[in-house]
Amino acid sequence: MSTVTENNAVAATPPKPAFRINWIKLAPVLYTIGLFVLWELAVIISGLPHTVLPAPSRVFQAIVQYWSPIWKNSLQTFYTTTLGFLIAVVAGMAIGLLIGWSRAIYAGLYPIMVGFNAIPKVALVPILVIWFGIGTVPAVLTAFLISFFPIVVNVATGLATIEPETEDVLRALGAKKMDIMLKVGIPRSMPYFFGSLKVAITLAFVGSVISETVASNNGLGNMMASAQSQFNVPLVFAGLIMLAVEGIAMYALMAWLERRMTGWAHRSSMAA
Amino acid sequence: MSTVTENNAVAATPPKPAFRINWIKLAPVLYTIGLFVLWELAVIISGLPHTVLPAPSRVFQAIVQYWSPIWKNSLQTFYTTTLGFLIAVVAGMAIGLLIGWSRAIYAGLYPIMVGFNAIPKVALVPILVIWFGIGTVPAVLTAFLISFFPIVVNVATGLATIEPETEDVLRALGAKKMDIMLKVGIPRSMPYFFGSLKVAITLAFVGSVISETVASNNGLGNMMASAQSQFNVPLVFAGLIMLAVEGIAMYALMAWLERRMTGWAHRSSMAA
């Protein structure tokens, strides 16, 4: 697919004084700091023990103190998540297209998938463990199972909302359904697809972590479970923060890909 | 918003013999039966003990045997889920619009939400319990916390992909940003919104169930957890099937709403 590299800013605004602060660039940092400050205050005011809700300052201590295990386990979780997510992307896209392809498949498969997704995936981990042993495989599979559905739904929605006028361009050429899918269906549903990736990647992290909690000797899930049983709650929160950081990193990657791939769709000037 | 009630079938196909089977109508039933048959066979062939993967026949026995508790707990779960989901719909829509509204809010809030969503919600339940006790409130809140993010992402994506040509129609009238949001932003992002509801409702079920597992005296989550600790695995699966059924019912409701509200967008003839 072609990519949009041009700058879409249609009209330049009058030049601004150079010393103005770029609030947009700063916003993520400011909001995050704000969140931590609020959190710290909330802990101080509510007087919750650090074995329930540790203050961020304590959590950072824990991060520093346990950096080596945190780092190793983060890598492991990152690895299983990414693997599961990639499988989910491929499978989700494929199933989404399949569902968009045929009404019979749609009618049959969709309800089953919806039902499947209303089930907490943690209930399936035992079965995966029996089949694949503990460790990486069930984590990857859980990440996959939990994250493919949003992709399916969005790809299918994207396909279902294609304007018939656009399809007609290809149909008039005697294009086969496959061609229409490839040339119109897939590109047109890309904005939906990328929207879903942002949801899917966060779910993938949740999936691999819950699987690690139940059945793994490493990974953040395992680390947090053992920390929890030791009342080392700051370490649990350190794990959660690492998860959040990894999630944000992957999200940034998705957002970057989205901008490259679907720049044509992101021309709105609303958010300003 | 206006609704589309007209039949969009553009061209009639030549009349078909009346005795033809409507495969589309039958598909959900056939696929479901197929799934159960496969499952039964898989259990028989793999020889897995029913404490790991019970055969559907056994699960149905369990449903019949325990119908009274299953029914009561299903109602409870349905109630908490629906409540949490409704809050998520309102909040998700609102945050999505907010994010679509301002680039500064987008830049600041989005990463935090992404990070938050990479965290398994089950880790938050103990904190909710400390604040609200066990029972309905943490279940509702967990359902909400787990399901609002897909709505936010999709609404924000819908807003970001509005064609500037459409916005211009309102901008040329000197419309305020709020007007553009109301008259173009919201209707245009409806297909995205409804797409996300299908994901959100299934997640809401997951959320209330995991909360009930950890912190409730009733609900399907509690029932399944206690069945699991008894190794009454057929009952666990009975609970899962009830969840799936409730998920599908809610999904059907969403799909119906979607057809009513965004019929204008669903004119594609691709899936046939």
Place this chain on the structure above:
Amino acid sequence: MAATPAMAQTDIRFTLDWRFEGPAAGFLLAEDNGYFEEEGLNVTIDTGNGSVEAIPRVATGAYDMGFGDINSLIKFLDEDPSQPVEAVMMIYDKPVFSVVGRKSLGVTEDPASLEGKTLGAPPPDGAFAQWPAFVEAADIDTSDITIENIGFPVREPMLASGDVDAVFGFSFSVVLNLLANGVPEDDISTILFADNGLDLYGNAILVNETFAEENPDAVEGFLRALAKGFADAVADPEAGAQAVLTRNETLNLETETRRLEMANETNIRTPYVVENGFGDVDMARLSDSIEMLGTSMDLEGNVTAEEVFNPDYLPPAEERMLP
């Protein structure tokens, strides 16, 4: 609850360690037989999510009283001694911590038979938490023992299928679950930590100190009622199991009776309890156990037995005798 209270009732929010299962019968009988009401108490009994999580629930005041593991309480108070939580009545005089193995896989009742084996351990499991102390107490060579992190849902199936040779857990749960998984009873070998040199206490009644200071009579009354409830559960386990079943219809009467009986025999009605009455602790033994926990739980040494257990609310010993 239908009866009109004679005097102003005190509300008590109480959290169990776990779900409504056989061993919870004592609490439920105290409620069902009206013992709480007699004491002017209006008790709400909620299920718990492990004997560890009950502690913060009580410490934060989300619950006034609870049922949790005293060893975890020691760790909890060691982390932050200012927390307003203490134990006021001992229920499991002998803890249920154990390693359960299968004879056919070479695990006998002798701890040494664990050497060279693969053990399955759910990280949050209370028994697993005591493993380091047990290793020391029973003098086990851990050099070729493999520990696999397996969650609760897969613990017994993995032992049943031979993926691991033994698992950590509460004896009565694991044994019954193994039976449910089709392991013959005579293949099961239970190594109870308490029988092999690790002389700890088990679950106790916890109370929020602020609440207790404000309502000393209520706490006392609660414990008195509880002693009667547990006496009833020991006297008639089937009635106890029945009380559990009214709260969770999906249970099996026979299994729960069995579970309750096992808990009674092994953990509650110990020789010490028969002699001295139910609910009290031997402060020296408790101090020793804090010592022992130092190894397994990395204690800083911030707590003493007196800070952990407060016997002041206990009714006189004669009211605490078990049949």
Place this chain on the structure above:
Amino acid sequence: MPGRLERGDAMALVSIENVDMRYGGPEGTLAVSGLDLSIARRDFTAVVGPSGCGKSTLMKLVTGLHIPQKGAVVVAGHEVTKPVSIVGMAFQNPTMLPWRTTLDNVLLPLEIVEKHRHRLRKHKDEYVAQAEALLETVGLKGFGSKYPWQLSGGMQQRANLCRALIHEPELLMLDEPFGALDAFTREELWCVIRDLHASRDVTIVLVTHDLRESVFLADRVVVMSARPGRVVAEHPVPFERPRDLEIMYRPEFNEMVQALHGEIANARELA
């Protein structure tokens, strides 16, 4: 020729001064360059020029949809820095909102524009009647309840025109509003616009490719050069008002059309 063609920014409703407009950043397409134009109140200006020369850009500059990189656009005495609210615009591509029926699309401006939005709820029936009357004028009677995608190309364009008129704007910007219409419908609509201009205090800017249309309707025809567009000529139209369709058979009329024709041929070469 009536006196309302005098120039002079003092009385101009719209004045465009030496405007440059470039799309897509510093390296992008320079659409118009050195554009100068002044439009008096109640004036009817037609803009003609080769395809892609910047006519639609000019329209969007006046409405404030684009802000120029150089020069200034002044409308009703204020420099345009954001969309102005006194205009009714008919876009070149009929951009009907697909989730609204045609009638609801036509009513849209009333929901936005200050002076109507507060009255809308109370006087709904009145406004609907007005919109339906307008739809009937353009030959769309009975199509109000259809969705835009159920209309033919020409019908959409006519609905688009209705949307620009409904709120009785002071300044009417019409970007090729009759492109997809047959000669008769077109002539009928010419008369509609002509009468509108005669009866109301409205300033109209019309972009068109049809030179006869421009001469028939306008007080002044502005010819733009090829891209980057600027004004190469302005021709006052000397025919007295009211004008009849018959005027088109007059030789002076055809002469003027021919002259413009020749001029555009030149304009295409110029840049």
Place this chain on the structure above:
Amino acid sequence: MPGRLERGDAMALVSIENVDMRYGGPEGTLAVSGLDLSIARRDFTAVVGPSGCGKSTLMKLVTGLHIPQKGAVVVAGHEVTKPVSIVGMAFQNPTMLPWRTTLDNVLLPLEIVEKHRHRLRKHKDEYVAQAEALLETVGLKGFGSKYPWQLSGGMQQRANLCRALIHEPELLMLDEPFGALDAFTREELWCVIRDLHASRDVTIVLVTHDLRESVFLADRVVVMSARPGRVVAEHPVPFERPRDLEIMYRPEFNEMVQALHGEIANARELA
């Protein structure tokens, strides 16, 4: 007049027989009714008629995008039951795919149509050169790398035309391809189409509102009634080929245009 206007379905490339087409179910809009038309191979047919009369519907019926509820459409000897693959269609609204550059949009048919798709990868350069040449013919040199939403209305329409031509279809269906163009660009493109028709074995159907255009280009002008549309008259165009733009100044030419004009005035009344 050349001999290729004989009727008779045997040699017709397209034949439409008593066709009814209703949109949106039994209660929907009846767009065309009792439509009868036959188009011989290599014929150049222009279709004119009032806005909303069913011209675009006719085009879509011939390409098989719609299947009629009554009657039959036969193209190249086969009844149309699904889209046929020998046509190149320029839609009334330029429906460029927004995720492709203009050049990629123009190349699209080559990726679909059987005879080209297999050659495309190997001969990519050749095809790109061809597309760029085509873009140049319509005055879009250098715009191949722009996205469609970066083009003006008229430029989009010209790109749209290129897309219909690139794969050299046997049957070319042009639905108002010049509506948004100025007179000169339009005349240039007339000549392009005229030369194409002269030099290749192609059958062309052109929908237009410009009667001069229809008379200048076509062998036969078909007049449709108001909705529900049907053919009310067919006029062979008697001017010999090759035709020059000068032909438009000949009195016979203007007479024919005038006559058609009058006829459409009638057609608007008819239903």
